[in-house]
Amino acid sequence: MAALAVVAVLAVQAEGTASPPAARTKPTASPSKPGVSREQHRTPQLPPNGSGEGRRVVYSLGQDRIWLVAGSGDRNLVTFTAWPGSADPRVGEHKVTGRRDATTGSDGVPVVRVVYFDNPGGAATAFSAARDGSSPAPAPGRKTGAIRLRSKDSQSLWSFVEVGTSVVVVR
Numbered sequence: 001m002a003a004l005a006v007v008a009v010l011a012v013q014a015e016g017t018a019s020p021p022a023a024r025t026k027p028t029a030s031p032s033k034p035g036v037s038r039e040q041h042r043t044p045q046l047p048p049n050g051s052g053e054g055r056r057v058v059y060s061l062g063q064d065r066i067w068l069v070a071g072s073g074d075r076n077l078v079t080f081t082a083w084p085g086s087a088d089p090r091v092g093e094h095k096v097t098g099r100r101d102a103t104t105g106s107d108g109v110p111v112v113r114v115v116y117f118d119n120p121g122g123a124a125t126a127f128s129a130a131r132d133g134s135s136p137a138p139a140p141g142r143k144t145g146a147i148r149l150r151s152k153d154s155q156s157l158w159s160f161v162e163v164g165t166s167v168v169v170v171r
Helices: 002-017 151-160
Strands: 056-060 065-069 077-081 092-095 098-104 110-118 125-130 145-148 166-170
Touching: 065 151, 077 151, 092 110, 110 145, 110 151, 110 166, 125 151
Parallel strands: 056 166, 125 145
Antiparallel strands: 056 065, 065 077, 092 166, 098 110, 110 125
């Protein structure tokens, strides 16, 4: 019985250190099927070290990944990938400054569930989903801080944040 318990612990530890194939790849310009991302709701990897504590959104520039962290211990969280815009937000802690049900993005794409959190050099940075579920490449020659999410992922983010929620951007 003790040997079985050790095997179970080792399996859980191995699962926590190995990234599933979907977590190791960056999203493509258009998902094969908009909606729930394959990696959302799996046992997610923990957010990067140094990404703060408590209830927060963590956005990794290097991984193009977002974590919704419910509180201490980083145990209750959801993670999913995103498509970055052409202008990265500044590394550090920000606060959600506004939310908008729907608008037209700076690239001309109709978007929904817009969550604003930074404004580096005049380009508003926000998480959003394209109304039609697509994730187009950033418009050539335009500086846009739009971080696009799959529709289902944007619904999770929208439900999680309110004005004042911390957004921690890491490399």
